[in-house]
Amino acid sequence: MKKLVxxxxxxxxxxxxxxxxxxxxxxxxxLFNVLAIAGTAISLAATVVNLITSMWVSAAVSxxxxxxxxxxxxxxxxxxxxQTGYIITIIAIFMVFxxxxxxxxxxxxxxxxxxxxxxxxxxxxxxxxxxxxxVSFAEIAEYVIIAVIAYKNPTLVTWFATEWEMLAxxxxxxxxxxxACGTVIxxxxxxYEAQRIKLSEQNEQLKHYSEAKSVFLTTxxxxxxxxxxxxxxxxxxxxxxxDEKDPDINTMRANQNTIEKMVLRIDRIVVExxxxxxxxxxxxxxxxxxxxxxxxLRETTxxxxxxxxxGENRLILKLDEKLPPIVADSARIIQVVTNLLSxxxxxxKNGFIMITLKGNSKSQIVSVTDNGEGMSEEIKSKVFGGYxxxxxEKWRHGIGLFVSRQIIEAHEGKVWIESELGKGTTVSFSLxxxxxTDE
Amino acid sequence: xxxxxxxxLIVEDEPDILNINARLLKRRGYNVIxxxxxxxxxxxxxxxxxxxxxxxxxxPDGSGYDICExxxxxxxxxxxxLTGKTRISDKVEGLR
Numbered sequence: 001m002k003k004l005v006x007x008x009x010x011x012x013x014x015x016x017x018x019x020x021x022x023x024x025x026x027x028x029x030x031l032f033n034v035l036a037i038a039g040t041a042i043s044l045a046a047t048v049v050n051l052i053t054s055m056w057v058s059a060a061v062s063x064x065x066x067x068x069x070x071x072x073x074x075x076x077x078x079x080x081x082x083q084t085g086y087i088i089t090i091i092a093i094f095m096v097f098x099x100x101x102x103x104x105x106x107x108x109x110x111x112x113x114x115x116x117x118x119x120x121x122x123x124x125x126x127x128x129x130x131x132x133x134x135v136s137f138a139e140i141a142e143y144v145i146i147a148v149i150a151y152k153n154p155t156l157v158t159w160f161a162t163e164w165e166m167l168a169x170x171x172x173x174x175x176x177x178x179x180a181c182g183t184v185i186x187x188x189x190x191x192y193e194a195q196r197i198k199l200s201e202q203n204e205q206l207k208h209y210s211e212a213k214s215v216f217l218t219t220x221x222x223x224x225x226x227x228x229x230x231x232x233x234x235x236x237x238x239x240x241x242x243d244e245k246d247p248d249i250n251t252m253r254a255n256q257n258t259i260e261k262m263v264l265r266i267d268r269i270v271v272e273x274x275x276x277x278x279x280x281x282x283x284x285x286x287x288x289x290x291x292x293x294x295x296x297l298r299e300t301t302x303x304x305x306x307x308x309x310x311g312e313n314r315l316i317l318k319l320d321e322k323l324p325p326i327v328a329d330s331a332r333i334i335q336v337v338t339n340l341l342s343x344x345x346x347x348x349k350n351g352f353i354m355i356t357l358k359g360n361s362k363s364q365i366v367s368v369t370d371n372g373e374g375m376s377e378e379i380k381s382k383v384f385g386g387y388x389x390x391x392x393e394k395w396r397h398g399i400g401l402f403v404s405r406q407i408i409e410a411h412e413g414k415v416w417i418e419s420e421l422g423k424g425t426t427v428s429f430s431l432x433x434x435x436x437t438d439e
Numbered sequence: 440x441x442x443x444x445x446x447x448l449i450v451e452d453e454p455d456i457l458n459i460n461a462r463l464l465k466r467r468g469y470n471v472i473x474x475x476x477x478x479x480x481x482x483x484x485x486x487x488x489x490x491x492x493x494x495x496x497x498x499p500d501g502s503g504y505d506i507c508e509x510x511x512x513x514x515x516x517x518x519x520x521l522t523g524k525t526r527i528s529d530k531v532e533g534l535r
Binding site: 226229230233234236237240258261262347373 | 453455456459460462463466499
């Protein structure tokens with residue numbers, strides 16, 4: 001295999017920028033990168049200035065500082081060991097190089113003391129907790145001591161030869177430190193602001209989520225309470241019938257059937273609840289095998305319809321029997337179809353419920369159509385969203401459709417709805433042939 | 440007044456619940472009329488004034504509260520809400 005390698009300089013710079021300053025990186029890492037790169041640049045500039053002003057020793061120290069800053073940037077960039085980078089910076093640069101610079105370029109009669117302010121600021125930001133306090137105090141103590149040593153032993157210091165050189169050093173160092181400190185504070189505030197916005201957004205989301213959860217729990221409680229009530233009443237009726245002289249066996253049998261139906265309804269709610277949790281945790285699994293949809297639909301709908309047809313509806317099947325088998329999880333597809341049927345049956349009285357199966361080159365399409373109540377545009381737009389967005393008064397089918405959509409989408413298929421208030425509803429889903437459509 | 444003289448109207452959209460309530464009350468001798476939608480209940484109420492009204496709150500074509508309000512404008516007979524709603528706010532709504 002030939003591989004084409006092209007180097008686009010603009011892309012490379014963008015890549016470097018992402019690697020050094022990306023917002024996903026830790027605040028300290030980005031700050032360190034900015035300062036290490038700036039430090040390299042400033043030290044290089046200082047070396048040039050020192051060379052121009054013939055401060056040979058200072059030029060050597062600045063040059064070394066530039067090399068060290070660059071080495072640190074490179075080391076942390078390659079290894080990702082930022083913690084080590086911070087510690088080396090503090091010990092080697094702040095506690096060794098800065099004092100050397102102090103003695104070699106003008107002592108306290110120059111710009112070096114300004115660097116100490118920056119060192120302490122950087123230290124408190126880079127280290128955590130008590131280490132930040134301890135090390136910054138150690139630095140302050142060191143800087144005070146070297147200043148006193150310089151005062152007591154002036155011969156140890158390479159003083160600037162002229163006032164002009166001193167002024168140039170003070171101006172240069174002060175500007176560099178101001179820029180560095182400004183950058184640090186700017187970054188810190190920007191980060192703080194970003195965190196604050198993120199936190200308030202998360203709070204808002206949590207509040208919304210918590211409200212949705214309570215609506216959901218109330219909803220589920222109601223959904224379970226209704227069939228439980230029915231079970232209670234039908235069982236009570238059977239007991240009363242048993243007390244009669246000549247108990248009506250047929251009514252008692254009908255009561256038992258209703259109780260069974262109600263238990264199945266509760267069972268379905270519980271299964272859907274478990275599925276909702278599985279979907280939220282991303283572990284909805286499919287047991288795939290070739291399945292002939294026309295057979296599956298005929299069996300499922302006829303059994304389910306005959307058992308639950310309380311609304312005096314007619315069942316119409318329009319199934320293309322010639323379609324080939326399709327790879328799907330048949331138990332899950334049955335779950336979707338019975339859910340759609342149940343929704344249609346609960347919202348249709350003295351009407352029809354039609355199941356259609358059609359196919360094209362890419363997929364097979366199943367539709368459940370009724371001429372029942374239909375739904376408003378508002379509910380239609382929310383109906384697949386699960387409990388989060390489902391209208392409180394229409395929660396009955398909230399979880400079922402949410403679960404159905406997830407099941408069809410797990411099959412790489414699509415679900416859609418057409419509905420008009422007062423005219424009826426059609427819910428359709430497509431199941432693709434899988435590998436044949438992979439192009 | 441014997442039970443046979445007492446007329447009860449039950450409004451409930453779920454047939455299983457409607458039928459069993461009607462059956463249990465009929466067995467106790469009450470005169471029971473049923474309605475499975477708000478519209479049907481208004482039709483019943485225009486010809487009969489039940490001694491007791493049993494209402495479901497959530498109906499496909501309206502709310503039990505509205506039926507109660509219309510019933511209240513006609514008479515002071517008792518109303519029972521048959522519902523899964525148990526929050527205080529729902530109770531207050533029913534008492535208005």
